Amino acid sequence: MTSPSTSFDAVVVGTGIAGLAAALALARRQVRVALLGPRAELPAAVADRYDPRVYAISPASRQLLADLGAWGAVPPPRTTTVEAMDVYGDLGARLQLQAWQAGQADLATIVESTELERALRNALQVFGVPWHVGRFAGLTRRAGANDVELLLDDGERMACRLAVAADGAQSPLRHAAGFTTHQRDYPATGLVAHLNAELPHQGSALQWFMPDGVLALLPMPATAAGPQVSMVWSLKRDQADALRALPEPDRSQTLETRLAEITQGRLGHLTVRSSLHGFDLQLQQATPLAMRGVALLGDAAHVVHPLAGQGLNLGLGDVAALAQAVGERESWRQPGDDRVLRRYQRARAESLAAMRLATDGLYHLFDVPLPPLAWLRNTGLQWLNHVPLAKRLLIRQASLF
Ligand SMILES: Cc1cc2nc3c(=O)[nH]c(=O)nc-3n(C[C@H](O)[C@H](O)[C@H](O)COP(=O)(O)OP(=O)(O)OC[C@H]3O[C@@H](n4cnc5c(N)ncnc54)[C@H](O)[C@@H]3O)c2cc1C
Known part of the structure; x- marks a missing residue:
């Protein structure tokens, strides 16, 4: 058997945001690290055109990205600061959260996936982290040692002391390494589109918990057409499928009518300004999180419902x-x-379990149409709105990672 072509302390498999950040964070800790994964061309930023994938980045995540030297390279005009959040229940309850209530400057920053990836790639280049463009295809562990050998789809091999699986929810490395995964599909689809709004969002993220799904409107930079928001609507799958099956312009018109019913003019008239994308939603957790020279992170380790915008x-x-x-x-x-x-x-362990419980619990709390439960959840939301300490705790928790 020939020896592997290259050998590292760590190899990060997967070149999404979690993988890029992991390679950079390890390199900055003087670990000899390499990246393995595809390197798709990132489209140049164009005025008034936005990546459909946007993330609400928490203050803790932002600090990490700043410490890694990546956040400073994200162009501020492409980001939006979230200063407040308005949450509506299905029977008229309302919870208003403002950053100042917890002594914070903001709750999160909305940023496009491409801009984050670009900033991380630039920082990786500055740090000279080698990037092997290829795909992980197999794993061998050397008997009696912690060492791991990765087989690539181009026939090359990479040896390392630690293989980091950041290769997404389906994680081929996690499967090859023999981790157990607990997985449950939500009967819902995450619908994503950018919208023109008639009224300014004023830095507020808005969310409606309805019996057929959770609608979130995230503040985005204004365009030549006026204020803009990004929609993340986790809608029951059959309804989402029916909507997506409609031809244009019926699809956009139907969507706009539904949005008007739910939002009741909160941002005035909303019009669809981008194509509509759909993501299957699931709850997934791998156990353990690491073993025998392989560590899982990002979606390779866990997937939660996007209602709290906390997956990344x-x-x-x-x-x-x-x-x-x-x-x-x-x-x-x-x-x-x-x-x-x-x-x-x-x-x-604690953060992952808490987020899993919170997102899954909230999803099920609003998924049940029974009137007593509807009354209870709306009363709970309204009660929270009048308890400053509870609001402070909620805001602080959402600011972590
Ligand atoms: C509708 C929706 C809205 C969301 N909103 C938010 C939000 O507001 N805030 C937030 O924090 N999170 C949000 N999330 C969650 C977030 O999108 C994910 O948690 C995040 O993108 C996961 O990043 P990742 O790098 O772990 O995985 P991915 O982005 O899936 O990256 C995996 C990488 O691995 C690579 N790969 C796969 N197979 C191989 C292989 N064999 N070899 C090498 N590489 C491989 C892929 O090419 C890819 O580059 C949302 C999710 C959804 C569905």
């Missing part, structure tokens, strides 16, 4: 925790050492 923030929390566990290990331990990986796992 959780992934960035993993990045911070893994970089800390590996970067601060004792000098005699390897990056893939069991004890180092257990520290990573312990650091993430």
